Structure formats: structure tokens, C-alpha cells
Amino acid sequence: MQDSGISVLFMGKNFLRLLEGLWVTLRISLIAVLLSIPLGILFGMFMTMKNPVSRAVSRVYLEFIRIMPQLVLLFIAYFGVTRAFGWNLSADVSAVIVFTLWGTAEMGDLVRGALISIPKHQYDSAAALGMNKIQTFGYVVVPQTMRRLIPLTINLTTRMIKTTSLVVLIGMTEVLKVGKQIIDANRFDYPTAALWVYGVIFLLYFLACWPISMLAKKLEKRWR
Amino acid sequence: MEERIQLQVSGLVKRFGTETVLDGIDLCIRKGEVVVVLGPSGCGKSTLLRCMNGLESPSAGTIFLDGEEVTSDGKKITQLRQKIGMVFQSYDLFPNKNIMDNITLAPVKVQKRLKSEVEQDAERLLKRVGLWEKRKAYPRELSGGQKQRVAIIRALCMNPEVMLFDEVTAALDPEMVREVLDVMLELADQGMTMVIVTHEMQFARAIADRIIFLDNGNIVEDSKPDEFFTNPKTQRAREFLQTFAYKKRRTHTD
Amino acid sequence: MELNFDFMVKYLPWYIDAAILTVKIAFFGILLSLVVGVICSVVQYYRVPIIRRIISVYIEISRNTPLLVQLFFLYFGLPKIGIVWSAEFCAIVGIAFLGGSYMSESIRSGLESVEKSQIESAASLGMSNALTMKEVIFPQALAVSVPGICANVIFLIKETSVVSGIALADLMYVTKDLIGLYYETDEALLMLVVFYLIILLPISIIASIIERRLRYAGFGN
Numbered sequence: 253m254q255d256s257g258i259s260v261l262f263m264g265k266n267f268l269r270l271l272e273g274l275w276v277t278l279r280i281s282l283i284a285v286l287l288s289i290p291l292g293i294l295f296g297m298f299m300t301m302k303n304p305v306s307r308a309v310s311r312v313y314l315e316f317i318r319i320m321p322q323l324v325l326l327f328i329a330y331f332g333v334t335r336a337f338g339w340n341l342s343a344d345v346s347a348v349i350v351f352t353l354w355g356t357a358e359m360g361d362l363v364r365g366a367l368i369s370i371p372k373h374q375y376d377s378a379a380a381l382g383m384n385k386i387q388t389f390g391y392v393v394v395p396q397t398m399r400r401l402i403p404l405t406i407n408l409t410t411r412m413i414k415t416t417s418l419v420v421l422i423g424m425t426e427v428l429k430v431g432k433q434i435i436d437a438n439r440f441d442y443p444t445a446a447l448w449v450y451g452v453i454f455l456l457y458f459l460a461c462w463p464i465s466m467l468a469k470k471l472e473k474r475w476r
Numbered sequence: 477m478e479e480r481i482q483l484q485v486s487g488l489v490k491r492f493g494t495e496t497v498l499d500g501i502d503l504c505i506r507k508g509e510v511v512v513v514l515g516p517s518g519c520g521k522s523t524l525l526r527c528m529n530g531l532e533s534p535s536a537g538t539i540f541l542d543g544e545e546v547t548s549d550g551k552k553i554t555q556l557r558q559k560i561g562m563v564f565q566s567y568d569l570f571p572n573k574n575i576m577d578n579i580t581l582a583p584v585k586v587q588k589r590l591k592s593e594v595e596q597d598a599e600r601l602l603k604r605v606g607l608w609e610k611r612k613a614y615p616r617e618l619s620g621g622q623k624q625r626v627a628i629i630r631a632l633c634m635n636p637e638v639m640l641f642d643e644v645t646a647a648l649d650p651e652m653v654r655e656v657l658d659v660m661l662e663l664a665d666q667g668m669t670m671v672i673v674t675h676e677m678q679f680a681r682a683i684a685d686r687i688i689f690l691d692n693g694n695i696v697e698d699s700k701p702d703e704f705f706t707n708p709k710t711q712r713a714r715e716f717l718q719t720f721a722y723k724k725r726r727t728h729t730d
Numbered sequence: 731m732e733l734n735f736d737f738m739v740k741y742l743p744w745y746i747d748a749a750i751l752t753v754k755i756a757f758f759g760i761l762l763s764l765v766v767g768v769i770c771s772v773v774q775y776y777r778v779p780i781i782r783r784i785i786s787v788y789i790e791i792s793r794n795t796p797l798l799v800q801l802f803f804l805y806f807g808l809p810k811i812g813i814v815w816s817a818e819f820c821a822i823v824g825i826a827f828l829g830g831s832y833m834s835e836s837i838r839s840g841l842e843s844v845e846k847s848q849i850e851s852a853a854s855l856g857m858s859n860a861l862t863m864k865e866v867i868f869p870q871a872l873a874v875s876v877p878g879i880c881a882n883v884i885f886l887i888k889e890t891s892v893v894s895g896i897a898l899a900d901l902m903y904v905t906k907d908l909i910g911l912y913y914e915t916d917e918a919l920l921m922l923v924v925f926y927l928i929i930l931l932p933i934s935i936i937a938s939i940i941e942r943r944l945r946y947a948g949f950g951n
Contacts, residue, residue, distance in 0.1 A: 319884075319931065320926060321890075323891040323892060323894075324902070327905060327906070328919055328923070331919060332915055335915045335916065413796075414795070414796040417796035418796075418798060421906075446807050446809075446810050447807040447808070447810035449807075450802045450806055450807040451807055453802070454799050457794070457795045458791060458794050461794035465790075531850055531854070554853075554857070554858050557853065557854055560854070562851075564850070564854075566845075568845075568851035570852075570865070572866070586856045586857055587856075630855070631854070631855070
């Protein structure tokens with residue numbers, strides 16, 4: 253009976269438990285984004301430096317992080333680092349570390365893109381007006397890069413939320429795992445629970461990401 | 477010029493939103509006639525041409541080509557457009573195809589003609605305008621004037637009965653205007669029916685059998701070129717011609 | 731750090747099989763996502779009423795949910811209403827569902843970059859809409875879309891790493907298995923990274939070559 257499956261959600265604290273499960277990954281993404289923004293800005297500026305060593309280092313870092321699936325990075329942090337250094341990283345700490353490393357790389361690349369998109373004559377005319385480097389940066393570069401960066405940063409947040417769903421694969425109890433527990437507990441009474449539970453999780457993720465994407469789209473349109 | 481009517485426009489009205497661009501145009505063009513449409517910018521010249529080719533559908537009125545109505549009905553209009561060639565200000569060669577393929581595409585795919593036969597036509601025409609050696613080149617490798625000559629040939633290879641020219645020299649550097657206009661003059665001499673929108677007054681006088689002067693979506697004057705340029709009937713046409721004269725004087729005194 | 735080479739040699743075939751599975755899912759998933767992308771972008775481009783709305787809903791859903799959750803729904807949820815698909819098929823459908831929207835957006839931006847006057851000049855030559863799409867719009871759009879399509883291909887291959895979540899024995903699955911069974915963590919992870927590099931590095935190099943070529947040899951007018 254399909255109509256019985258949906259009632260699983262309203263039994264006891266099941267729905268609340270799902271929301272708590274979602275919060276587990278949302279919290280990780282929020283922490284990772286908040287750390288990635290300042291680190292990414294620094295990394296982006298580091299990448300635009302003329303020094304060949306800094307260029308090479310940042311290039312390798314960016315390319316490696318970019319080319320590896322995030323799940324591979326997560327495995328390396330969770331299984332590998334623990335053994336190699338004898339640190340016992342919990343799943344959520346390794347998740348925060350990995351997603352911050354990834355977020356920093358992505359954010360850094362966005363910052364770099366925004367910085368190099370400012371035409372040279374902007375610097376020239378700032379100089380012609382007698383501005384020093386710090387003034388040029390503060391009055392000319394930052395305001396122009398911000399408009400480009402803010403929508404992209406918001407987009408990065410939705411990517412982060414989607415990507416943190418991976419943590420279930422290193423054994424964290426998040427929304428998918430909670431969902432599975434609910435399904436298993438009601439296996440005999442409500443055999444169709446899986447459809448509803450996973451359907452609702454699907455919807456919850458959509459409701460978490462969609463408004464953020466819309467906001468990014470709106471800002472992008474307005475500031476272009 | 478024959479007496480047969482090739483293109484007949486009656487009661488043509490075109491509105492964009494609340495703005496009336498063409499306000500009841502009546503016009504008969506005979507076979508082999510060269511008609512130049514003049515008028516201040518925004519008078520509806522281009523819109524008139526675009527209606528003739530079904531790129532814009534009239535708000536009211538009819539256009540007949542060889543007794544067949546030009547409508548925006550999908551199948552029928554593609555049929556009709558094969559009889560009307562049109563050349564645009566922005567050349568619009570297809571950048572993904574070389575010159576020869578630009579020319580042969582429509583005759584082969586639309587008219588289902590033999591490729592070899594179309595290529596012969598193309599060769600003859602390209603040689604005549606001195607662009608035969610460019611047949612393998614891509615549009616980006618050509619100058620504006622060259623591109624526009626190719627665009628004319630591309631339209632001609634469909635063997636149209638009428639050719640429409642929409643400010644074809646407006647985007648060209650001054651020294652390239654001539655080469656394009658010469659091709660058009662030659663075409664007129666061969667008896668092609670042509671409707672031309674242009675800002676080149678001298679050229680208009682040289683090529684036209686008839687000048688149509690449009691203002692505010694109406695035909696204000698319809699006369700022989702010599703008559704129009706030396707002794708325009710209406711105040712508005714006189715003012716229009718004056719703006720050109722005025723401009724010229726300015727450049728002398730600068 | 732000393733590596734156990736015997737171990738690595740012994741389990742190499744596991745990784746090869748897993749890599750083949752990854753490539754297979756990625757290949758068919760990406761192929762399908764291109765089909766979906768072309769259809770969706772063309773519908774959106776011509777602003778086909780109603781269908782266009784449905785497609786934009788699909789695009790929003792697909793872009794705003796994680797693949798893993800999509801897969802769980804397909805693999806564990808759908809059988810409850812009688813739609814039973816194999817894990818592999820679910821994975822391919824999942825990649826296509828996710829990738830379709832990304833491909834569609836890339837292709838659409840290409841289509842929309844083709845100037846309206848190109849379409850009018852094709853129309854004035856008596857070309858039908860379909861012929862204009864095939865000969866004029868699509869080839870020009872492709873040149874603009876290709877870098878985005880390449881980025882999507884790489885993104886989608888990376889995304890296949892989550893199919894281990896529905897018990898497919900891909901590279902992630904094998905790695906986790908070996909770590910669990912033998913604790914040869916360094917070796918298992920090293921092989922994991924190497925195999926992903928083998929799959930992804932050539933594609934990403936090819937993608938950047940194509941992108942550079944297109945940038946210099948762009949049609950330009």
C-alpha cells in the first residue's frame with residue numbers, strides 16, 4: 253500500500269530525525285564554506301603573484317584537488333591520513349578538512365578569475381589619479397571583483413551542500429543514513445517506506461539548494 | 477522592363493506594439509524594375525523589405541509575388557523565399573562554412589539541385605566578381621566588401637526573380653563600397669528586379685528606375701530619379717535631401 | 731612509508747575491473763546526458779510552450795540535488811512502485827539525469843550565442859527551421875559550447891565515484907573493501923588515486939587542447 257508508506261514520515265520523531273540528519277551535512281558545508289572564503293581569497297591572491305614558485309605550487313594544488321573526485325579526497329583524509337600520521341580523525345573532522353581544502357581551491361580560482369578580469373587600464377587610470385597600491389586595491393579592484401564574486405560564491409555554497417552528501421560513504425550518520433534506519437525499522441509494517449523516505453530526502457536537498465541558486469542567479473543578472 | 481507585375485504590395489501596415497512603422501503602403505513593382513527606397517532613418521524602409529521577404533508578418537494588408545501571397549505560413553514561405561533573394565547589411569555569411577559551401581548550401585539542400593551544376597554557377601559568378609581564388613577561404617579571411625559580394629552571389633545562386641538589398645554598404649569601409657555597388661549595377665543591367673534600401677544618394681540616382689521616398693511609414697513620393705533629386709515634389713523630400721547637402725558643406729568648412 | 735608491492739600487484743585486476751566499470755558507466759551516462767542536453771536545449775531555444783516549462787523544472791531539480799540522493803531514490807525508492815532497475819542501469823540513468831541539465835545549459839548558451847541575423851539570412855535563402863538548425867545554428871553553437879561540454883564530461887566522470895553508494899564495485903568500492911579486509915590503506919589509496927589519474931588526466935589534457943584550439947581558430951566574423 254503506497255498511502256501507508258508516507259505515514260512513516262509522520263510517525264514519532266521520524267521527520268525531525270531526517271531534518272537533524274540533513275543538518276549534519278549542512279553544518280559541515282557551512283563551516284567549510286565559511287573557512288573557504290577567507291582562505292580562498294588569500295589563495296586567489298597568491299595565485300596571481302608573479303613569483304614562479306608560488307605559481308607552480310598553487311597550480312599543482314589546484315589541479316590535483318580539481319581532478320580528483322571529492323570522494324577520493326575524502327577517503328584519503330579519512331583512511332589515509334589517520335594511518336600515515338597516527339592522527340585519529342573523526343569522520344566529520346576529516347570531512348571539514350577535505351571540503352575546506354576543496355572549497356579553498358575552487359574559491360581561489362574564482363578570486364583569481366575575478367582579479368585577472370579587471371583590465372589593465374583600470375590600474376593605469378587609478379595610478380594616473382595618483383592612487384597608491386592599497387588605495388587602488390581598496391577603491392578600484394575590490395568593488396569590481398565583489399560584484400563578480402558574490403554570485404559565484406553563493407553558487408559554491410550549493411555545490412558544497414550537494415557534495416557534502418558524500419559523507420555517508422565514510423560512515424557518517426547523516427540524512428541518508430537516518431533514512432535507511434527509518435526504512436529498516438519499518439521494513440515489515442511499511443514495505444514502501446523507501447520510496448517516500450528517499451523521495452522526501454530528495455525534496456529536502458532541493459529545498460536547501462534551490463533558493464540559494466535562485467539568489468545567485470538573481471544577483472548575477474542584476475550585477476552584470 | 478516588362479509590363480508584368482512582379483511584386484505587389486497593397487495596404488501594408490506593420491505595427492510593433494503601439495508603434496506603427498508602416499502605415500498602409502501600396503506599391504507595384506514590374507519585372508526588371510530597379511526601385512530604390514529612400515527615407516530618414518526609422519521611416520520603415522528596412523521593415524518594408526523584411527515584410528516582402530516574410531521575415532516580418534504584416535499587421536494588415538497583403539504582398540503578392542508573381543500572384544502568390546507572401547505569408548508567414550511555414551512551408552509556403554520557404555517556397556516563396558526561393559524566388560526572393562535578400563542581402564543584409566551585416567553580410568551574414570555562415571562562418572562555419574567556406575565560401576563555396578556558403579553559396580552551394582541552399583541550392584543543393586533546399587532546391588535539391590545537383591551540386592556540380594550549382595558549383596558551375598558559383599564558379600561563373602565568383603570569377604565575374606574576382607573572388608574565384610577565395611572559394612576555399614572562410615568568411616573571417618575576407619574583407620567586408622568581399623564578404624558582401626559573396627553574399628550577393630549566394631543569393632543569386634538561388635536564381636531568384638527579385639533581389640532585396642537592405643543597406644548593404646552601410647557597414648563597409650568607404651573604399652569597399654564601390655566594389656559592391658558595381659556588382660549591383662551590373663545586376664541591374666542584366667534586367668534583375670531589385671528593391672534597394674540605401675544611403676548612397678549618388679548610387680541611388682545612377683541605378684534606380686524609380687525612387688520611393690518613405691516617411692513615417694507612408695510613401696510620400698514615387699518618382700523618376702532625376703525628377704526626385706533635382707525637383708522633389710514634397711517639402712519633406714526636399715528637407716531630406718537637404719540634410720545630405722548640409723552634411724557635405726560641414727565637411728568642407730572643417 | 732613502505733609500500734607492499736606484492737599486495738598491489740595481486741589486487742591490480744580488481745582495480746582494472748573497477749576502472750572498466752567506472753568508464754562504462756561514465757561513457758553511457760555521458761552519452762545519454764548529451765542526448766538529453768541536446769533535446770532540452772533545443773526545446774528551450776525554440777521556446778516550445780509547456781514542454782519548455784517542464785524542462786526548466788527538470789533542470790532546477792537536477793542541478794539542485796546531489797547525485798547520491800538521486801541514485802538512492804532510483805535504486806531503493808523506485809522498486810517500491812514496481813520500477814526495478816539494476817544498479818548499473820540506475821547509475822547510468824542517474825548520470826544522465828544529472829548530466830542532462832548541465833549539458834543542456836552549456837549547449838543552450840552556445841545556441842543563444844548565434845546571432846539572429848544568421849538565422850534570418852538562412853531563412854531568406856529559403857532554408858527550413860530544421861535545416862537552419864543543422865547547417866547553421868548547431869555547428870556555430872558547438873564551437874561555443876565545447877569548453878563547457880568538456881568541463882561537464884570531467885565533472886560527470888568524477889561524479890561516478892558515488893555509485894559505490896548503491897553497491898556497484900567501482901574504484902571507490904574496491905578501495906574501501908581492500909582497506910576493510912587487509913588494512914593495506916596506503917597501497918589501496920595510492921592505487922585509487924593512480925587509477926583516477928589514468929582515467930581523468932588524458933581527458934583533461936585533451937579538453938584543454940580543444941579549448942585552446944577553439945579559442946584561436948574561432949570562426950570569428
